[in-house]
Amino acid sequence: MKPVLEVRGLGVSFGVLRAVDDVWFDAEPNAITAVIGPNGAGKSTLFNLISGQLRPTVGRVVLDGADVTVRSPHLLQRAGMGRSFQITNLFFELSVFENLRLAAQRLESKRRMLLPVGRPGPARSRVDELIARFDLSAKAGDLAGGLSHGEQRRLEIAVAMAARPSILLLDEPTQGMSHADTLDTARLIRDLSRDVTILLIEHDIGVVMDISKHVVVMQHGRKLAEGPPAVVRADPAVQAAYFGHA
């Protein structure tokens, strides 16, 4: 199967620190590839390199066969990349509906750009679909800032899905959630992977083992190991570096 995303020797340094150092892996279509590793391993920085927030000093990012290295986040979004951030990144003073509607704008044709946002059309339909799928109908008119933490994190995934990405990058979507919310979110992410390729940073190893097809382990900016969850988990180097601390 042709990978949706190919990460080829990516690297970036902050001063003397090689935050991401020669990282290679593929993300297969309609599957979850998890990126795990201790705090400071370089996971979020890797996402920033892939999604254009940061410019790599070396390496390439290939999306659907096209080299997209050093494209701006905005162009990458147009090329089919959606992402959520480790720190909540919503418009708190806008409603749930408005957050989603803004994120879905790319689905509207240029000639409809100046029409009222509430009008029926591709963006409006997408928003309605996401509100139902993410169980946010009772909250559609509420300000995003007034939602519970779990609801905000769920809304962020919905926002990242709004423009129908071909790949979704999720940076610790379950961070700070209760155990029950974590399990619900894991189920939701697994269901989403039927429609979209997912790259997931996740600290909950139970979740990673449960829902991912492929696991990439990072340590000190480098890829320590990769493979199916059970194989990675059994790797002595991974156990020492990661599970040993659990």
Ligand SMILES: Nc1ncnc2c1ncn2[C@@H]1O[C@H](COP(=O)(O)OP(=O)(O)OP(=O)(O)O)[C@@H](O)[C@H]1O
């Ligand atoms: N903009 C920056 N400037 C300087 N150093 C940075 C910058 N961003 C990250 N770092 C450093 O790079 C390293 C990797 O950080 P990163 O946030 O990618 O780790 P992480 O694996 O996502 O960690 P966590 O699990 O805590 O989220 C850390 O040592 C961090 O302090």
Ligand SMILES: [Mg+2]
């Ligand atoms: Mg991080």
